Amino acid sequence: MSAYGFRPETxxxxxxxxxxxxxxxxxxxxxxxxRFIKEPADAVCERLADSLSRLSRHVLTSKQFRMNxxxxxxxxxxxxxxxxxxxxxxxxxxxxxxxxxxxxxxLSVESDHVRTGTGCMQFxxxxxxxxxxxxxxxxxxxxERLIGQLTDAGFDLSEPDLAKPPRGFPANHPCKDxxxxxxxxxxxxxxxxxxVQGPGGHKAIAEAMEPALPLWRWLMSLHAAQS
Numbered sequence: 001m002s003a004y005g006f007r008p009e010t011x012x013x014x015x016x017x018x019x020x021x022x023x024x025x026x027x028x029x030x031x032x033x034x035r036f037i038k039e040p041a042d043a044v045c046e047r048l049a050d051s052l053s054r055l056s057r058h059v060l061t062s063k064q065f066r067m068n069x070x071x072x073x074x075x076x077x078x079x080x081x082x083x084x085x086x087x088x089x090x091x092x093x094x095x096x097x098x099x100x101x102x103x104x105x106x107l108s109v110e111s112d113h114v115r116t117g118t119g120c121m122q123f124x125x126x127x128x129x130x131x132x133x134x135x136x137x138x139x140x141x142x143x144e145r146l147i148g149q150l151t152d153a154g155f156d157l158s159e160p161d162l163a164k165p166p167r168g169f170p171a172n173h174p175c176k177d178x179x180x181x182x183x184x185x186x187x188x189x190x191x192x193x194x195x196v197q198g199p200g201g202h203k204a205i206a207e208a209m210e211p212a213l214p215l216w217r218w219l220m221s222l223h224a225a226q227s
Contacts, residue, residue: 004199005044006109009036011193014082015111021078037067041084041109044202051206052088052105055213058220059091060105084109093223101183103219105209114196116205118212119158119185120219126226132169132179134222140175146214147178147186153211155186184219186212 013036017026026033041064049062065085071077086107093102101124106117123131134140147157160180165171169179178184188208190196195204 004040005047005201006040006193006197007036008197010040010084010109010197011111013037014084014109017080018082018111021080021082023079026080033067037084041086044205045086047202048086048107048205049088051202052209055206055210056090056216060088061091061093062086062088082111090220102223103216105216106185107205109196112191112193114190114193114205114208115187116190116209117185117187118209118216120183121158121185122183123222124226127222128182130222130225131184132166135175135179136170136173140173140178143215143218144175144178146218150186150212150215155188155212158183158185158187184215186215188212 009032013029013032016029045062045064049060053060063086065081065087067080067084069076069079069081071079084107087104088106089102089104101120101122103120104118106115108115108117120127135143151157158181160177161182162180165173165176165179169176173179190204190208195201
């Protein structure tokens with residue numbers, strides 16, 4: 001049954017892991033991890049990639065991020081993440097850390113809620129240039145209106161990266177606040193974890209992401225301008 005999607009035990013495992021974040025506890029519960037985390041996440045990732053591919057009309061590639069934390073440069077030495085995270089982006093597009101991120105869909109499964117995201121965490125240098133150029137034109141009003149619609153619908157806009165617009169961008173421009181972003185994404189929390197459980201849970205997640213598709217397509221147009 002676990003292969004069909006998340007279960008109540010999935011969220012219970014994440015909650016217990018947060019309290020018992022040690023290798024000894026994890027190893028003692030390895031079977032539960034496989035049944036309630038690994039197998040359901042694999043199933044959801046595959047089905048959600050298919051659903052988002054149909055919605056976006058692009059073939060999407062997916063990635064699940066590891067539960068093991070990278071402790072090399074972290075003061076926090078707890079060994080495991082207490083969430084399940086996935087990303088989905090167009091097949092063949094570059095996804096290279098902070099240097100080049102295509103428009104993507106994100107999923108974070110926490111112990112008490114599910115968080116979805118749509119956008120680019122950080123633009124590549126050429127895409128950032130195109131983004132700023134478009135903000136100065138009529139297209140800037142289009143994306144500002146679109147983001148306003150999404151925030152009115154309950155989405156949160158990613159925090160700006162800069163305290164003020166970059167050098168060369170008009171300081172009194174109507175889109176000056178958007179110019180402070182080096183990436184652009186919107187986020188939405190699903191508090192009803194029951195809605196994402198069972199064999200149809202991936203559909204509920206895709207439906208939560210669907211309103212952000214116009215933003216995703218707008219960002220795709222930025223990347224298309226570089227090809």
